[in-house]
Amino acid sequence: MAETIIETERLLLRTEAPGDFDVWMAEINTPQVREYLCGPETSENVRDTFDKTAKNQREEGFSFWFIEDRASGQLLGCAGLKRANSDGLPRELRGELEIGWLLRENAWGSGIATEASQAALDYAFEKCSATRIVSLTSRSNVASWRIMEKLGMTYRPEWDFTDPDFPPRDNPTIIYELTREDWKNPK
Numbered sequence: 001m002a003e004t005i006i007e008t009e010r011l012l013l014r015t016e017a018p019g020d021f022d023v024w025m026a027e028i029n030t031p032q033v034r035e036y037l038c039g040p041e042t043s044e045n046v047r048d049t050f051d052k053t054a055k056n057q058r059e060e061g062f063s064f065w066f067i068e069d070r071a072s073g074q075l076l077g078c079a080g081l082k083r084a085n086s087d088g089l090p091r092e093l094r095g096e097l098e099i100g101w102l103l104r105e106n107a108w109g110s111g112i113a114t115e116a117s118q119a120a121l122d123y124a125f126e127k128c129s130a131t132r133i134v135s136l137t138s139r140s141n142v143a144s145w146r147i148m149e150k151l152g153m154t155y156r157p158e159w160d161f162t163d164p165d166f167p168p169r170d171n172p173t174i175i176y177e178l179t180r181e182d183w184k185n186p187k
Contacts, residue, residue: 005057005065006119013065013079013116015057016050020066023075024050027104033077036141036170037102056082062128064100067116077103079116081124084134086173088161093175097130101147108143114150121151125183132179138170148176152186 002017027033029040041049056063064080079101084093099120101113124130135153137144145155153176160172 002066006123007070008115008119010070011076011112011116011119012068012070013119014068015063016054016066017068017075020075021047021050027075028077028102030105032105033102036138036144038166053078062097062123064102065120067101067103067112075104076107076112077101079113080120081128081133084136086136086161086163087165088163088173089136090159090161090175093134093159097124097128097133099124099133099135099151101144113147117147117151121178121183125180130180132177133183135176136173137176138166139172139174140170145174145176151178152182153178154182 002014004012004014006013024046025043029046031039034040053063057065060083062081064078064082066078067076068074069076079099081097081099084096084098099117101117103113107113121133124133133153135144135148135151137148139145148155156175156177159175161175162171163173166173
């Protein structure tokens with residue numbers, strides 16, 4: 001049975017529920033949705049990611065939670081937190097909390113990513129005692145870094161890096177940051 005971690009006006013951020021894997025494979029693990037994440041993954045890799053997500057929730061108290069539409073019960077994607085660990089990441093950021101999101105195509109442009117991510121930010125600062133949160137994307141993923149800016153995050157060009165897991169068109173990886181102080185006192 002899925003555990004609801006966060007509720008927002010329109011969403012539940014929760015652990016895995018029966019049927020999520022099949023929906024994920026059909027609606028979220030697509031070339032369009034994973035365009036900036038090296039394309040669709042194998043079912044084995046998706047299962048491994050789901051298992052790591054459950055382990056992170058058990059051990060850390062946070063993870064990339066599944067986003068469910070409260071009205072329809074539809075799985076929309078995921079949003080949440082993990083420890084930053086990308087290859088090439090500046091050393092001072094390793095282990096910091098990283099926020100991210102991924103939505104099925106028919107949920108794009110609806111504010112879902114911003115709503116879910118704002119809830120995850122609040123959770124990080126209120127429940128996890130975070131001092132800062134980072135978010136990573138490629139410079140070419142304009143939609144993602146615009147969400148970061150909507151969340152009040154600041155682009156930190158001095159932390160740009162080349163991630164060997166991504167093709168040249170998706171490098172450099174850029175990093176945005178939100179400090180506890182800026183979260184408490186938005187501009």
